Amino acid sequence: MAEEVSSQMNSLSISETNPSSSATISLVSGDDIVFKVEPTIAKEMETVQSFIDETDGKITTIPLPNISSHDLPYVIEYCEKSIAGKITKEFEAEFVKKLNNEEVKELFLAANYLNIKKLLDFLSQVIADRIANKSVEYVRRYFGIENDFTPEEEAKLREELAWTFTGVDPDDEDEN
Amino acid sequence: MQKAATIPLPVLPEELIGEILPRLPVRSLLQFKCVCQSWKTLISSSQFAKNHLRISTSEPTMTNQQLVFSDIKRLISYPLNSLFENPSTPVKPVTFGYTDEKIDGTIIGSCNGLLCLHDRFPSRVRLFNPSLRLITKISSVPVSQNWFFMQCGFGYDQVNDKYKVLLVVRCKKHHHQILTKIYTFGQDDSWKTIPNCPYEILMRIGKFVSGTLNWIVSNQDKVVSFDLEKETYMELLLPHSDNNDWPYRVMSVLSDCLCVSDWENCGWVLWMMKEYGVVESWTKFIIVSYDKLLPNRPYWVEPLFISKNGVLMVIMDDNQLILYNSNTGGVALDPPITRKLGVNPHIHCESLGKFCNPxxxxxxxxxxxxxxxxxxxxxxxxxxxxxxxxxxxxxxxxxxxxxxxxxxxxxxxxxxxxxxxxxxxxxxxxxxxxxxxxxxxxxxxxxxxxxxxxxxxxx
Incomplete structure (x- = not known):
């Protein structure tokens, strides 16, 4: 027990004094592109930070096989704004405006993988806003979900919920 | 895009779907039960309903919040966000009418997405979730027609997971005879008589907050609080004010805090009890000076809701709705909404809220x-x-x-x-x-x- 505590304290002091902890962190995307970021950015990404902590800050190149070089800059941009305390409604609106449905989903998965709570919450809301008031078919396509109801089951369910099915938006398909 | 060749189309795992769905409006969720079996199971679960309610009540866009009025034989529901964002543009309300939906009586409380409806003649109650169109059957009658109705209150007992209604009635023949009756939804269909409140109250509908119903005690600086779990009374002191016009004090609940508004020398003052039951936590939350009030010195000012960015909605004489910005020293965001919206306002959060015996x-x-x-x-x-x-x-x-x-x-x-x-x-x-x-x-x-x-x- 005492040994454990002392070794923990040891690791703490190492990471504090280790010069590499202030050096930039290299994030390597799934398609092998390297993005150099400040350690403060890495702190926003819990998965990356815990990786750094586990290796006492000795390893500063972190492979992120699940994230593409297309998505990673968006994640970094969001983290930068978050640190600067500049996440405004306007920024968020601009941020998602340029993203199509597939990209939003990819970023959402990236935020989950990197464990960035704020980005995950924000994108959850973005996806919710994009599917709210859409048809069941649209939602199935959006998420790639297979309908596992029998036609009879579905018809019965729809009949019971018939009163909710008025005023659904027409499906506007994503160009991609 | 080339990347599509290397990275397959993303499919979101179930736990992430669980992050997204609680942010949807109830109506969409009901429709999306048809998406697949697992969505149906998820959306139907009581844990999901709780998550949904928690997110709905905390999210700043007020998507699921409604302002509900009860008329004689119908309920009228306005989306709160449209009243806040475009107060001057009329929005089409949703009406729950008497003829097709068998709703009678007035709303006596709103809690967790459920409205408690009270028929006065004969006096009896039921629960209604307008978003699910679920209603309980009408309760038994608490007392005979020889009693008239004085106070009531509706709330949730979290410890026992029960919704309860309290009614105070007075005998028409013998005016000194007062009975206090309590009804628990989902239990046996009976009204239990409990001890009367030890204070005189004029306020009609008790305000629900933190598992208690609250009324201002007449002619005293006190609040009487009824604990819905223990079914006991206790008293709380009101903040000290420089005014003794007791009848003009109005109680409300904003952001889950008990509030009392009063006329003081400096203007209309709204006090908030930041921590329920802690008298020291009464705080002057907003002061609107007399010259900023619209219209000048109204008789009745009742706060209804405060948005996350500090805009307060109040209802005044003649059912005018007015918004005040609490950040800028209580300046009214005019013009007031003067068109006829309805009477007996309640804030209601759309929910998948459930109750026994629906x-x-x-x-x-x-x-x-x-x-x-x-x-x-x-x-x-x-x-x-x-x-x-x-x-x-x-x-x-x-x-x-x-x-x-x-x-x-x-x-x-x-x-x-x-x-x-x-x-x-x-x-x-x-x-x-x-x-x-x-x-x-x-x-x-x-x-x-x-x-x-x-x-x-x-x-």
Whole structure:
């Protein structure tokens, strides 16, 4: 027990004094592109930070096989704004405006993988806003979900919920 | 895009779907039960309903928040966000009318997405979730017509997971006789008499906050608080004010905090009890000076809601709605909404909120309630018989009375008729039976001998 505590304290002091902890962190995307970021950015990404902590800050190149070089800059941009305390409604609106449905989903998965709570919450809301008031078919396509109801089951369910099915938006398909 | 060749189309795992769905409006969620089996199970779960309510009440866009008024025989519901964002543009409200939806009486409380409706003559109550169109059957009558109604309150007892209503009634003949009755939804259908409140109260509807109902005590600097779990009273001190015009104090609940507004020398002051029950936590939350009030010195000012960015909605004389920005020293964001919205305002959060003994409030429910009443069978007994598809505590929220339940009740009714040798021309039974048959298969049996619907289905 005492040994454990002392070794923990040891690791703490190492990471504090280790010069590499202030050096930039290299994030390597799934398609092998390297993005150099400040350690403060890495702190926003819990998965990356815990990786750094586990290796006492000795390893500063972190492979992120699940994230593409297309998505990673968006994640970094969001983290930068978050640190600067500049996440405004306007920024968020601009941020998602340029993203199509597939990209939003990819970023959402990236935020989950990197464990960035704020980005995950924000994108959850973005996806919710994009599917709210859409048809069941649209939602199935959006998420790639297979309908596992029998036609009879579905018809019965729809009949019971018939009163909710008025005023659904027409499906506007994503160009991609 | 080239990346599509290397990275497959993303499919979101189930736990992430669980992050997204609670942010949707109730109506979309009900529709999306048809997406697939796992979505249906998720959306129907009580844990999901709780998550959804928590997110709905905390999110700043107020997507699921409604301002509900009760008129004599209907409820009128306005989306709160449109009233805040475009106060001058009229929005089309949703109306729940009396004729098609069998709603009578006024709202006496709103909690967790449920409205408590009170019929005054005779005095009785029920719960209504407008988003699910679920309604409980009408409660029994607490007292005879010789009593008149004085105070009431509706709230949630979290410890026992029960919704309760409190009614205070006074005898018409002997005015000193006062009774306090309490009704617990989902328990046996009976009103329990409890000790009377030790103070005199003029305020009619008690305000629900932190598991308690609260009223301002007449002519005293006190609040009487009724604990819904323990069913006991206690008193809280009001903040010290420089005004003794007791009748003008108005109690409200904003951001889950008890508030009292008062007229003081500096203007209209809203006090907030930041921590319920802690008298030291009374804080002057907003002061609106007399010159900033619209219209000048109204008689009645009742706060209704405060948005996350500090805009306060109040209702004044003649049911005018006015928004005040608490960040800029209580400047009114004019113009006030003066068009007729309704009376008896309540804030209501759309929810998947559930309660015991629900009935889908529209097509066949009243028939079934009627049939059950006649049979003396409780809904719980129906559930115990295995007909959970319609009335069970879990899945009942998904569906209206199913064919199975109807045929079960038809069967019960049929057996009842045989056992009790009910006269063929007993109007009530025949009428109910006819309605059940219509609900079940669309056929209308001829008047006369009791049809054999029940037997056909169960033999």
């Amino acid at each position: 009935i889908q409030g529209f097509t066949n429910s009243d028939t079934i309630t009627h049939a059950i009443d006649l049979l003396g069978v409780s809904l719980e007994e129906v559930v115990e018989e295995g007909v959970t598809s319609s009335f069970g505590t879990g899945s009942c929220y998904d569906k209206g009375p199913s064919d199975m339940a109807i045929s079960f009740i038809s069967h019960e009714l049929h057996c009842y008729l045989h056992c009790h040798e009910v006269e063929e021309d007993d109007d009530d039974f025949v009428e109910v039976f006819r309605a059940l048959c219509v609900a079940q298969d669309g056929s209308v049996p001829q008047r006369g001998p009791v049809p054999n619907v029940g037997e056909d289905n169960h033999d």
